[in-house]
Amino acid sequence: MQFVKSVASGNDFIILTEEEGRDLSAQDVVALCRPKYGISADGVLLLSFLGGNRVGMRIINSDGSEAEMCGNGARCAVRFACERLGTDYVILQTLAGDVQGWYYPDDRRAKVKLTQPKDVSRGISIECSWGRCLVDYIDTGVPHAVVFVEDIDNEDVFSKGRELRYHPYFQPRGTNVDFVKILDEDRIRVRTYERGVEDETLACGTGSVASAVLSLMRMGKRGDCKIQVLTQGGEVLEVEVRFDEDGSPVEVFLEGDVRMVFSGETKEIG
Secondary structure, three states: OEEEEEEEOOEEEEEEEHHHHOOOOHHHHHHHHOOOOOOOOOEEEEEEEEEOOEEEEEEEEOOOOEEOOOHHHHHHHHHHHHHHHOOOEEEEEEOOEEEEEEEEOOOOEEEEEEOOOEEEEEEEEEEEOOEEEEEEEEEOOOEEEEEEOOOHHHOOHHHHHHHHHOOHHHOOOOOEEEEEEEEEOOEEEEEEEEOOOOEEEOOOHHHHHHHHHHHHHHOOOOOEEEEEEEOOOOOEEEEEEEEOOOOOEEEEEEEEEOEEEEEEEOOOOO
């Protein structure tokens, strides 16, 4: 089975075409993503070329579950698909809806227009093991609970993130959990516990967008806005948001570096 390993801001993915991954089971994905014993990745992207510039994308997390959307995974898929098709623009067909993507080969960056954020809810008070926690919520293709903090370096992202991820309030879907510190009007820092990976990751694309949108709303921004997201892996993502007159987000874009780390052939799975 031929594969490509791709990385976007510390999120790493195994990319397979539909032909290569047609018979792949959830258990196979777990084995492929397993560190030391497999290729190692946060998930697998299964791409199918549908004709023209349309590309189907399935996202299978490292625990074998399927995600509706993944921002950084989408950027990896955009570069792979654009290079395969010889174009700079593709449309990804995902469970969350169509996602437009652009690839800029000169500086190795990919940009995606995500589906319109929905289900925004702010100031949710949730009882946790460490006390009451104020949480904002938004769906940027997948669900995200956002917690604004001051001391983000010392935040217990794994334990608190895991508890909120499985909290009854967010069931049955569960949620990703983003811990956010607003640095200034142009920059935020984000650490994310990812549903499906079940751990903190070095970056999360939909989480960066969720955190950016809610941070801008918290600052009272309107109109067309840009903000930089400093990820745990050290890379900086750029998020653009357009708010309508009522202050609701109507368009969101995510841009950042994408690398193709290596390609290879699997000999054994499991």
